Amino acid sequence: MTPVLLLAPVMLPLSAALGYALVGWRPRSTAWLGVLTTALLALDAVALAVTVTRHGPLWTPGGLLRADALSAWMLLGVATVALLACWASPGYLAAAPGSRRRTRWYGILLQLFVAAMATAVLAGNFGVLWVAIEATTIVTAFLVGHHRDRAALEAAWKYVVICSAAIAIAFLGLVLLYDAGRHAGLSTVDALDWTALTRYADHLDPAVTRIAVGLAVIGFGAKAGLIPLHAWLPDAHSQAPAPVSALMSGVLLPVAVYAVLRVKVIADPALGTGYLRTLLAVMALATLALAALLLIAQRDYKRMLAYSSMEHMGLIALAAAIGTPLAVVALLLHMAGHGLAKTVAFLSSGHILHHHGSTRTTDIRGLAGRTPLLAGLFGLAVLALLGFPPASLFASELGIARAGTAAGLGWVTAAGFALALVAFAALIVHSGRMLLGPAPHPAERPVAFPIGTALPLIAGLVAVAALGVTLGPVTGLLQAAAAAAGAP
Amino acid sequence: MTDTTFPLALDLSAGVFLLCAFGVLWRRQLASMVRLFGLQGAALAALIAILGLHERSVELLLVACGLGVLRAGVLPALGRRALGRGTPADARETRPVVNVAASLLAAGLLTLLAYVVTRPLVALSPSPATAVLPAAVAVVLIGFFALVTRRRALSQVVGFLLLDNGITATAFLTTAGLPLIVELGVSFDLLLVVLVLQVLATRLRSTFGSTDLDEMRELHD
Numbered sequence A: 001m002t003p004v005l006l007l008a009p010v011m012l013p014l015s016a017a018l019g020y021a022l023v024g025w026r027p028r029s030t031a032w033l034g035v036l037t038t039a040l041l042a043l044d045a046v047a048l049a050v051t052v053t054r055h056g057p058l059w060t061p062g063g064l065l066r067a068d069a070l071s072a073w074m075l076l077g078v079a080t081v082a083l084l085a086c087w088a089s090p091g092y093l094a095a096a097p098g099s100r101r102r103t104r105w106y107g108i109l110l111q112l113f114v115a116a117m118a119t120a121v122l123a124g125n126f127g128v129l130w131v132a133i134e135a136t137t138i139v140t141a142f143l144v145g146h147h148r149d150r151a152a153l154e155a156a157w158k159y160v161v162i163c164s165a166a167i168a169i170a171f172l173g174l175v176l177l178y179d180a181g182r183h184a185g186l187s188t189v190d191a192l193d194w195t196a197l198t199r200y201a202d203h204l205d206p207a208v209t210r211i212a213v214g215l216a217v218i219g220f221g222a223k224a225g226l227i228p229l230h231a232w233l234p235d236a237h238s239q240a241p242a243p244v245s246a247l248m249s250g251v252l253l254p255v256a257v258y259a260v261l262r263v264k265v266i267a268d269p270a271l272g273t274g275y276l277r278t279l280l281a282v283m284a285l286a287t288l289a290l291a292a293l294l295l296i297a298q299r300d301y302k303r304m305l306a307y308s309s310m311e312h313m314g315l316i317a318l319a320a321a322i323g324t325p326l327a328v329v330a331l332l333l334h335m336a337g338h339g340l341a342k343t344v345a346f347l348s349s350g351h352i353l354h355h356h357g358s359t360r361t362t363d364i365r366g367l368a369g370r371t372p373l374l375a376g377l378f379g380l381a382v383l384a385l386l387g388f389p390p391a392s393l394f395a396s397e398l399g400i401a402r403a404g405t406a407a408g409l410g411w412v413t414a415a416g417f418a419l420a421l422v423a424f425a426a427l428i429v430h431s432g433r434m435l436l437g438p439a440p441h442p443a444e445r446p447v448a449f450p451i452g453t454a455l456p457l458i459a460g461l462v463a464v465a466a467l468g469v470t471l472g473p474v475t476g477l478l479q480a481a482a483a484a485a486g487a488p
Numbered sequence B: 001m002t003d004t005t006f007p008l009a010l011d012l013s014a015g016v017f018l019l020c021a022f023g024v025l026w027r028r029q030l031a032s033m034v035r036l037f038g039l040q041g042a043a044l045a046a047l048i049a050i051l052g053l054h055e056r057s058v059e060l061l062l063v064a065c066g067l068g069v070l071r072a073g074v075l076p077a078l079g080r081r082a083l084g085r086g087t088p089a090d091a092r093e094t095r096p097v098v099n100v101a102a103s104l105l106a107a108g109l110l111t112l113l114a115y116v117v118t119r120p121l122v123a124l125s126p127s128p129a130t131a132v133l134p135a136a137v138a139v140v141l142i143g144f145f146a147l148v149t150r151r152r153a154l155s156q157v158v159g160f161l162l163l164d165n166g167i168t169a170t171a172f173l174t175t176a177g178l179p180l181i182v183e184l185g186v187s188f189d190l191l192l193v194v195l196v197l198q199v200l201a202t203r204l205r206s207t208f209g210s211t212d213l214d215e216m217r218e219l220h221d
Helices: A002-023 A030-055 A069-095 A100-122 A126-144 A150-183 A194-199 A206-223 A232-239 A242-271 A273-296 A301-322 A325-356 A372-386 A392-406 A410-435 A451-469 A472-484 B005-026 B030-055 B058-085 B100-117 B119-124 B133-149 B153-175 B180-208
Strands: none
Touching (some): A002 A030, A002 A100, A030 A069, A030 A100, A030 A472, A069 A100, A069 A242, A069 A325, A069 A472, A100 A126, A100 A242, A126 A232, A126 B180, A150 A194, A150 A206, A150 A232, A150 A242, A150 B119, A150 B133, A150 B153, A150 B180, A194 A242, A206 A242, A206 A273, A206 B119, A232 A242, A242 A273, A242 A325, A273 A301, A273 A410, A301 A325, A301 A392, A301 A410, A325 A372, A325 A392, A325 A451, A325 A472, A372 A392, A392 A410, A392 A451, B005 B030, B005 B100, B005 B153, B030 B058, B030 B153, B058 B153, B058 B180, B100 B119, B133 B153, B153 B180
């Protein structure tokens, strides 16, 4: 049973990708294949979460794939957002029809993307984790460039160059960590395995480990949109098709943070908590400051959502810097809440783009009067992103703030939240202008927005609210996941 | 291989390896950049083969052959093909962000930096292999420098590949390589990245008319 639970998350999307390769994307039939496989993936993630909470970590023979509570939590996030993105894809592609060849590739690459992320969170060692994260760059390159216009190609180019270079730097970090592990007496297999490395953390050479951890965190941090290698994020997120933007923002960034957490588990016992705490806090504050500044003057709503993702990743990095059990639980909850809310925001922004043909905030006025349902969904998603209850982001942000003050990082936390507040204000002003006020052309007929297209968005909002009201059965999983992430 | 020739051969191949990186910064002709990159791939393969001979490891020798084919054969051939399709005006790095003289000076400083950075690594296990480690790390730094200061699509790719060559050399010099499956995954990924970039560059050329990244002004804040 164990290998099936671990292999299914990788094999299900792969089989869907094969299906699209063979049959192509048909709006009435195969378009729903991805929904079916991701729904099964979500069921598998639930089963895995239950098994891991009851019986502890599982692994496949050979140890290439492994799941503890942290992996299970991440897989739940991947599966939920992937389900919403696949569910919304038929509606998205129906509104923006492309050639058959292009929709076929869309189907194949979207499923490969999900498979790569599932592999990343279930990876049993750093080697597999690295290959999986690098694979996400390769498969999403053409998804970012899906629209084939100048802007999309430029975004795809920047994305591949920056992310490949960053992930190469992370690889150098892993090579050095492997070297330190080998000299600490670990075997060739164990020196890439984080459980073994954590056991031997005391024996790792501190000078080498310091360089290794710094490189790995900067490299994986780039993929999470953290400074200094963040420049790809706003371009890629704003040019990709909406369901892809949702997946990139909702789960790809958290998967990169997950890699940072795995490195942190080794770094903290080997180097003391101070080193990585300083590095992460600096990266977090710089990212928050940049995102807040660029959000103020933002005139493009898809880029606005992208910078909002950077701002939330900054908060998450801040939580990682704090690193106490409360902070890590809040971090994991924030990942899930942000993933769901940002998915809804990006999906609705895709529909807004189809209706109005412009991504400039100044071209969209009085949306609430013309398309109340769509405007309502976009507005609620933005409110959730701002951390209004009942969205779970309220609880997680409160948790991060409390953990920060309790850990003696009061000033850093205060600075971080002050910057986040600037970003929130900018976000609310821009989206308020889009949604409220009179429409520029009152005679224009209201735009149709069928309820079927809205269903995945509503489901996402309900999920984020439900997480905010009660954690219910996932409490145990969340605490176990925080323990696996190294919270003492 | 005897104990006296081993460090000599290692030093020689590492020297060629580093010199090629300097050459890439020095030359402006894209075609000679690609040639130098191919030569560097051969030096890398030689470096690994020397390590393999010294340790009498068949696995390392096989890896050296594979890497040689990929980095001295396949990747430069892909680069030449990308060049062949472009117009002649495409074939020069016309306006790098930093000029050639300053680039070479910067590369010299980066090499010094590499010596400083690698001190803990050399101290961890002093041996002839780790003694040439600074050259490998210098290539990593120079590759990153080329990546951020070059404007032609192809010279950015060469910069990225230099970075990757340097990392591979570091991996083999510190630990005689990672487990084979990781090594295979990495090489496969590298090939895919280059293919993806090549397809994107072709599409860029058909929409922008050139692969000068200065033309990319659509997206900014």
